[in-house]
Amino acid sequence: MNTPIDLRSDTVTRPTPGMRAAMAAAVVGDDQFGEDPTVNELQARIAALVGKESALWLPSGTMANQVALRALTRPGDDVVVSRESHAVWHEKGGGGANAGVQFTEVGQGGRFTADEFVAAVKPRDHMLYPPTTLVEVENTHNRAGGIVFAQEDASRICAAARERRITSFLDGARLWNAAIASGRTLADLAAPFDVAAVALSKGLGAPAGSMLAGPRDVMSDCIRHRRMFGGAMRQVGILAAAGLYALDHHIERLADDHANAALIAKRLAACPRCALDAADVRTNIVIFTLAPGAPDAAAVVAGARAKGVLVVAFGPRTVRAVTHLDVTRDQCERAADVIVAVVSGP
Ligand SMILES: *Cc1c(COP(=O)(O)O)cnc(C)c1O
Secondary structure, eight states: OOOOEEOSOTTOOOOOHHHHHHHHTOOOOOGGGTOOHHHHHHHHHHHHHHTOSEEEEESOHHHHHHHHHHHHOOTTOEEEEETTOHHHHSSTTHIIIIIOOEEEEESBTTBOOHHHHHHHOOOTTOSSSOOEEEEEEESSBTTTTSBOOOHHHHHHHHHHHHHTTOEEEEEETTHHHHHHHHTOOHHHHHTTOSEEEEESSSTTOOSSOEEEEEOHHHHHHHHHHHHHTTOOOSSTHHHHHHHHHHHHHSSTTHHHHHHHHHHHHHHHHTSTTEEOOGGGOOSSEEEEEEOTTSOOHHHHHHHHHHTTEEOEEEETTEEEEEOOTTSOHHHHHHHHHHHHHHHHOO
């Protein structure tokens, strides 16, 4: 059987030969002593790219988010996030377990406005309310189909937060995609926020690693929490080298992933049993719902798998496909045809 066309996530990529060579040649040291030159170089480059004072290596994006939550809030605090955010849906309850916070979801389709944020804020000095101390924006937004968060909204939300002494956090696991799709720099997108997270292991194609970037004192605090979470590592320059390689070789090419996702979306939109707006697909994520009469998501996932195409169910009648550097345009065309055939039935 041929290797399946794997569109389950942009995390399924394997390091390219060039990336593996960079990893093999990495100069390393003990990162807990701050002595891994490759990690230090990556942290300096990410801090500059994201436009913050300092940056910190973390083994995963979930740990980056958990460490940020722990460092930026206190147990019992309220955190305002977009509806269906990664923090609420994809971290196994980590925010409640590790930081002891509660989440208030606002907005629609991954977006929210400063007015919606302000309406959800619970003031610190209220007799009953849990104090809102953090606002989190996800860009691009995974469960909303990779949408790019409007920069004007981000600026207004963060300004309103600052007025209320509320910290702002950008979950930018796919901020690279937002940058390519919007023509803005990473630093521009992260500028309104106090602290930002970016992932090396999604579209950039590294085998592991996420980074936090922010003020030096916050990053120092995050070093402590990273250790408490068990995420402090040793000769991790082998992984950081993959990140550095990705910064040099895998950013501009994200435009190809976006074009491939648009192509899949266009083919699916032409199928009456798939509901999606192809114009909304501007990055590498395609989420569609199954119209009445179509099989459910589990049946579509199984049917596509039988024909060599891997996608995931995001709800009972919702399916997600993600493009990445390990799938070609030709494979994406074939995958779209397979999905349409499966959805259309025998
Ligand atoms: C993938 C993702 C994360 C978490 O990254 P992992 O490396 O899978 O732990 C965090 N936030 C968003 C928006 C993501 O898409």
